[in-house]
Amino acid sequence: MERADLLAIRKTLDRAYREFSRNYGEALEVFFDPLLSFLIWFERLLLNTPWWIMIIMLSAISYLVSRSWKLAGSVIFVFSVIGYFGMWEDTMRTMSIILVCTMVAIGLGIPLGIAMARSNRVQSTIIPLLDIMQTMPAFVYLIPIVMLLGIGKIPGVIAVVTYAIPPVIRLTNLGIRLVNKEVLEAATAYGASSSQRLFSVQLPLAMPTIMAGINQTIMMALAMVVIASMIGVKGLGQPVLKSITNQYFTLGLINGLAIVALAIIFDRVSQSYAKRTQQHLSGGRYE
Template structure:
């Protein structure tokens, strides 16, 4: 085996990276502008009103989507974040997570629909999804920084790559699990492919799709601390600074704030799934 020349895979990847940088700079700049604008917009919306008013709005939304227990947790948890002094950073984190989740859904749902319609395309995309889910998350940071420099944009890009597979997989699965008898009945009544998709397959697949979206949101939030290593701000940056400076108390406070956001997003999205199932 020592006599076999090493496959120059790393050189190929770096050559591809350089080629993309040289030929797709306008596209990369456009993507940077769009993602940066979405994050800034959500950040300004979340910080537009006083923290207590935003806490009451989120609590009311939690009450509407879930039960009184979810609303009570939202009220207590968000008041704790505000009291600890991490409100602004928590809203920065929430803006990043919402942006990554929104773009993952926009990319993932149509891709999942295409996979459900074409077994050939599914066979091509499934290995790519396996690669995206098993590759160490730190590896995604390298090309993201090369293409988009430091800051929040490469953090969002890395989060999308890491978080989009569940939405694609479960959208594909949900549509494929629609009973064939119902699909045949729709065909017998002369439904077009689009009518069959929007009036039969997507409504029946929605609970499964929402489960995938829930996983995407959680995975996006799990990338918060990793993204802080390349300039993304928010609670992840507080945790990262606490680790590098060995400040256990600050790290614990920021970590608790991330846990509150994670539980709140998980419970609210889970109740959306339960409502769709009913």
């Protein structure tokens, strides 16, 4: 193909996308308004809750999920240090968008994973899309989203979810497909319907694998924090971006360490829950 032909194709595609943006951009913004309202409410909830109540709640949740006093103590220590260094508000903003993005990814990813597990045709269609999503450079996600919706929270959510959703889809599909066929045959023999087999047998047995997918989704969402800050998402990513552009080494290091601390906390909590789930299913006891 000649260079002139390639240039003509690029111009045609660019023109078509600009027309699509002009015609449907406002409609898409209206469509995402409920999600934006929920995100703003959740962020204000985290910001307006007194810091000591937040720390108690987070440590209590960590203990209930993991049954580990060490992890609960680590949560108290980490968030106390974050508050001491003046990063509390940015951390709460980052937590709000990460938790909302994770909920959206779970809400979309688990049904897609179930559909893939129940149909080889659906699986063969979705897997190439997941491959593209996981190999595409993160900055590329921002181009069409910003052109369509501008900058702000919703474009950030879409970019983070698009980048982070593949693991939960893949591992939901894998977990359901790995369920023992004999167990399914036994459930069928007892008269279980297709939906009963799914919700009472397959999903509970696949839960440790699904939790591993959720864990990876959270980690990938946190990895997008700095990149999402480029399109107006407030949080720990913006000071890091500022430190890069202005060569503020200490600012970038401290906020970067806060992101790492959040990632470790989320990772340990989700892994602990997955281990407890697996121990429960195998009839063992998790210490």
